Amino acid sequence: MNERIEKLSQWMKEKEVDVCLVTSPENVFYLSGFLSDPHERLLGIAVFQEAEPFLICPAMEKNEAKNAGWNYEIISHSDTDRPWELVKAAISSRISSIHTASIEKEHLNVERYESMLNLFPDASFVPAEEKLRLLRLKKNEHELATIRKACALADFAVQTGIEELKEGKTELDIIAAIEFELKKKGVTAMSFSTMVLTGKNAASPHGNPGLTKIAKGDLVLFDLGVIVDGYCSDITRTVAFGQVSGKQTEIYETVLRGQLEALKAIKPGTACSQVDLAARNVIAEAGYGEYFPHRLGHGLGISVHEYPSITETSPLLLEEGMVFTVEPGIYVPGIAGVRIEDDVMVTADGVEILTKHPKDLLIIE
Secondary structure (H helix, E strand, O other): OOHHHHHHHHHHHHHOOOEEEEOOHHHHHHHHOOOOOOOOOOOEEEEEOOOOOEEEEEHHHHHHHHHOOOOOEEEEEOOOOOHHHHHHHHHHOOOOOOOEEEEOOOOOOHHHHHHHHHHOOOOEEEEOHHHHHHHHHEOOHHHHHHHHHHHHHHHHHHHHHHHHOOOOOEHHHHHHHHHHHHHHOOOOOEOOOOEEEEHHHHHOOOOOOOOOEOOOOEEEEEEEOEEEOOEEOOEEEEEEEOOOOHHHHHHHHHHHHHHHHHHHHOOOOOEHHHHHHHHHHHHHHOOOHHHOOOOOEEEOOOOOOEEEEEOOOOOOEOOOOEEEEEOOEEEEOOOEEEEOEEEEEEOOOOEEEOOOOOOOOOEEO
């Protein structure tokens, strides 16, 4: 078995779990190397304490699963099959009875959960999420190399967007230019919907880009990320289009100071809460505490938002190899919205900043 499945099997022995059924595409990819978007069709990996695992996927993707390096049984199903019956038969051929099954409770919908209850009425179900999160928490060298590539492309994308800024262009014009240039570099997917927000729109942390035009005196916020070989990046930069007001500049400099303080706090053994508070305290002391409404950051990897959550209450201690975002922001309605975000990795004695685009306030004339 591969190392990741072996670790999951060992956990199952400790917890006396008979079978673990992994169904989220992200965790299937983590365990198998097979990246799929099955839509409504069933995708999953069944892992056992001793027996060999199997993968179930749509028949149209069987060859892709093989080519991804999955060396165990693949059960494929057509659109006229009953995939849960195939799952039951494959499990029953490996173990005689199921007392405890582990599932991704956050991913399985009610319909699929009821299907499992019907197939295994005597089983109890326990969540697999905590173990899977811990397995994915620290990245190996291959994962880190891939994330670094995704971050370099995110830097390129921000620079592309900045160079496209012209008075009268819309937010969507800028997004189209960014994604066109990324396609030419071979990027097939973004980590999430690209955001370019200008002026008052940037004061909404998760705003919706539209036909608002770039105008002199606006702050323009870029929030974007790309996927490279299944791994995500996520960067935010805010720039000034023409001269901005003293208040806007003050907000920008406050966010930047907060972010730099948070970056200085990162090292193994530091609690996530301390990192969040390093930035939050700077912003609160400047009088903008109520305008920083979200956590400092989130884990990053196969998913653009994954474990851990960098909040002011999280006691989790940082460990070497963890990758997450550091993204303080201030959003004052009617005045300005500023966020500065980097992707970082915890090193043996500190932090490596993976996104490299400059952060000093840039004024585009």
